[in-house]
Amino acid sequence: MSHRPIYLDNHATTPVDERVLAAMLPYFTEHFGNPSSINHVYGWETEAAVKKSREILAQAINTTPEEIVFTSGATEANNLAIKGVAEAYFQKGQHIITVATEHNAVLDPCKYLQTLGFEITILPVQKDGLIDLNLLEKAFRSDTILVSIMAANNEIGVLQPLAKIGEMCRERGVIFHSDAAQAIGKIPLDVQAMQIDLMSFTAHKVYGPKGIGALYVRRRNPRVQLAPQQHGGGHERGMRSGTLYTPQIVGFAKAVEIALQAQATENQYLTQLRQRLWELLSQLEGMYLNGHPTQRLAGNLNISIEGVDGAALLLGLQPVMAVSSGSACSSATTAPSHVLTALGHTEKLAYASLRFGIGRFNTAEEIEQVAQHTISTIQSLRKQKTLV
Ligand SMILES: Cc1ncc(COP(=O)(O)O)c(C=O)c1O
Numbered sequence: 001m002s003h004r005p006i007y008l009d010n011h012a013t014t015p016v017d018e019r020v021l022a023a024m025l026p027y028f029t030e031h032f033g034n035p036s037s038i039n040h041v042y043g044w045e046t047e048a049a050v051k052k053s054r055e056i057l058a059q060a061i062n063t064t065p066e067e068i069v070f071t072s073g074a075t076e077a078n079n080l081a082i083k084g085v086a087e088a089y090f091q092k093g094q095h096i097i098t099v100a101t102e103h104n105a106v107l108d109p110c111k112y113l114q115t116l117g118f119e120i121t122i123l124p125v126q127k128d129g130l131i132d133l134n135l136l137e138k139a140f141r142s143d144t145i146l147v148s149i150m151a152a153n154n155e156i157g158v159l160q161p162l163a164k165i166g167e168m169c170r171e172r173g174v175i176f177h178s179d180a181a182q183a184i185g186k187i188p189l190d191v192q193a194m195q196i197d198l199m200s201f202t203a204h205k206v207y208g209p210k211g212i213g214a215l216y217v218r219r220r221n222p223r224v225q226l227a228p229q230q231h232g233g234g235h236e237r238g239m240r241s242g243t244l245y246t247p248q249i250v251g252f253a254k255a256v257e258i259a260l261q262a263q264a265t266e267n268q269y270l271t272q273l274r275q276r277l278w279e280l281l282s283q284l285e286g287m288y289l290n291g292h293p294t295q296r297l298a299g300n301l302n303i304s305i306e307g308v309d310g311a312a313l314l315l316g317l318q319p320v321m322a323v324s325s326g327s328a329c330s331s332a333t334t335a336p337s338h339v340l341t342a343l344g345h346t347e348k349l350a351y352a353s354l355r356f357g358i359g360r361f362n363t364a365e366e367i368e369q370v371a372q373h374t375i376s377t378i379q380s381l382r383k384q385k386t387l388v
Helices: 017-029 043-062 074-089 106-117 133-140 163-173 246-281 309-315 338-344 347-351 364-387
Strands: 068-071 094-099 119-123 144-148 175-179 198-202 213-217 286-287 300-305 353-357
Touching: 017 246, 017 347, 043 068, 043 246, 074 175, 074 198, 074 213, 094 106, 106 119, 119 133, 119 364, 133 163, 163 175, 163 347, 163 353, 246 300, 246 364, 309 353, 338 347, 347 353, 353 364
Parallel strands: 094 119, 094 144, 144 175, 175 198
Antiparallel strands: 068 213, 198 213, 286 300, 300 353
16 A cells, blocks of 8 residues: 555545544444334434434534434535525525535536526635625625525635624525535534524545535524425435435544544644645745635645646656645546636646645655655656757
């Protein structure tokens, strides 16, 4: 395994923490019952495990367990939130506000709703990736039913001002949804203080398993109605039918529990590594930091590099490190990152960008190695270019 490239793509996904795996394992073989089986101990024991996990997750965002709806991940949670609100409130209004730098799991459900006649306002972002609250204020209409703005950006790590957005939505009686796929466990999230009505989560960005996530759905002040997007046995208060996946749910809760306990120290550690990496890389000319310098995820460094071809750069880096040139979730497409073009970058510069996603298991030595190799690759590409 030692010859494999250094993993620095922790926004795409993270390895499962050993402690998380240990918590999950008994629920594959020994405690395999269906949590909905109410007639025997096999069901009772998994039902108890799901209940405990729900409590942990609810506590993590300061809400009640009944307001956590398990899903297969953040894509499904976003779809349920956005399409579920649209379908439940279309008689009240058909206008939705979102932002240009959202993940496709938000933008695409919005585009789909457009085909059904909904109107979508896509707010631009400022040069640092933050939204302009004055533009948000102006975008509200009497028929606005939903605002969907992410907590932490998956490419540039920027943290949007959730509490301010929540306050503006609440004042106007508009539902506020936030995609917190990259934020859970990494920054404090409080759905009461931030006045959030719907919030999407996923486990695999925080050292939990893939294929599990949740949607927080506010039950009081105000009670949010959602039209289910998946029909069946009526699980999750009718909002998301399907047998609950106990091992994944247990792993999700364990991952969040560990992340919350470690949050302050881990953020300090990741910030140090990120700052060191940038300190080394920014010694070269023509290097740009993407996203707000401090209002960002601790482990995120996103840079654009002048004078190199993006594809050649990645090729040169690949033997030593696993990094991403854009969102891994949309890496099937070769279009430049919509997040970087929203910052005002040209297509060429957007292509010549790197996302370093530093995580729990990275070391200071790895960061030195990565910086060295990145610098020498850029230098040799620039040299080749001047020789041509
Ligand atoms: C911000 C954001 N939203 C949604 C998703 C999709 O999450 P999932 O893989 O759980 O469907 C991701 C991850 O890829 C993400 O980074």
